[in-house]
Amino acid sequence: MKKILISAKCLPISRRIIRNSKYTYGDAVDYFAKAITNKRIWIQNEIKITENRIRALEAKIEENRIKIKAREEYIEYLKLKSLHKSQEEENDPDIALNNAITSIKHIADTFNCSPLEIDQFTGEDTIGFHAKRCGLSRAMLENLILEREIT
Incomplete structure (x- = not known):
């Protein structure tokens, strides 16, 4: 099989991973090409990516729930403080x-x-x-x- 020379940019972490592995940059490109052309591998990768995105969204949802709860508690605190202050002023x-x-x-x-x-x-x-x-x-x-x- 004839090989061709390509030029590509990648993340520094990807570069370290490939350098520290037993594979070459060409092997990495060939693997990726197979992954996007092979339906089964593409679907498996898409499932993994989607699952990771779902986990990230669930983490954001939980973070927002915590923020909402904190805001509700702050509102309750302010209401109690306001009530206490108005009662104090009346007395x-x-x-x-x-x-x-x-x-x-x-x-x-x-x-x-x-x-x-x-x-x-x-x-x-x-x-x-x-x-x-x-x-x-x-x-x-x-x-x-x-x-x-x-x-």
């Missing part, structure tokens, strides 16, 4: 008031303005919202903000 109005004043001051710092001027920058009745949440009138909350700003 202690000072906590709600401190949180409201802190939020208003943070917004004022963000817009680089006075805490009483934030409604002009937010476009909302931010102070009124926090006053209702704390069970105070807007004027009372404004006075408390001014008192805390001085001290």
Whole structure:
């Protein structure tokens, strides 16, 4: 049988495997040519490849299940934390008031303005919202903000 010279590129790992075996590069090419022309060998190889792909997909599915479970647990944690915080604020109005004043001051710092001027920058009745949440009138909350700003 007449042989021909071919040039091919392969992965470095494939090169090492062929070099460390008792076969030549030509033997490897001939084997591959037989594998893709012989139906039975081609089908066996296709089955192996498909099984490997299925295992990889199953591993990804399991990984995604773990991620979903972690996200669900995080959501539950946040719900419990939110519930605990709102109950804490209901039981202690000072906590709600401190949180409201802190939020208003943070917004004022963000817009680089006075805490009483934030409604002009937010476009909302931010102070009124926090006053209702704390069970105070807007004027009372404004006075408390001014008192805390001085001290």
